[in-house]
Amino acid sequence: PAAPRINPSILAADFANMQTELARIATADFAHVDVMDNHFVPNLTFGPQMVERIQATSPIPLDVHLMIDDPDRWAPGYADLGAASVTFHLEAAADPVALARRLRAIGSRAGIAIKPGTAGESLYDILDEFDQILVMTVEPGFGGQGFMPETMPKLRALHDEARRRGSDVWLQVDGGISDDTIAQAAAAGADTFVAGSAVYGARDIEAAVIGLRERARA
């Protein structure tokens, strides 16, 4: 199998030094960019104007995670500015399939995310419309929360269903991923790992990324 992908979340970076903070994760796979609107989640980060500058500055491609209402309206703008992947929440989208098709037509990978309390079965029949599925392993909104192991059976079932259908969709986890939790997410079928505090909280960021990759492979 392909090497596990490690996507550091810049939510845990120093927002006043974003250019330096992006340069520090140059050996990771994608920069994970958390867009929050204070409505879908009770926290606010930044919008397209900031993400456009992050895109221009980042040494690695962007993995945009939209925690916003009405992604049908806003998500294509992030694909337009060049994000490699754009992930929106199933809970917020009016027409997830139509939106995924628009994202792909622009040239971005299309991703769909589900919160810990949302069942995975609703994704089974639309798997082919997406390039990646994000199983949230915390309630979205904040970094630094504890990993929820109760989301693992859902991840495993999505993994098995995707393989049964011959899909090579990427399976991503986000929230509380660390040296202590990454192996269980990998064992349940994840291949792409978002980590905020575990990367930016480390003294040696490059070593932290390598360490996470190794533990995800074991």
Ligand code: DX5
């Ligand atoms: C949380 C965000 C995550 C967050 C993860 O809602 O979607 O991407 O940055 O942070 P950690 O890795 O610290 O849990």
Ligand code: ZN
């Ligand atoms: Zn995220």
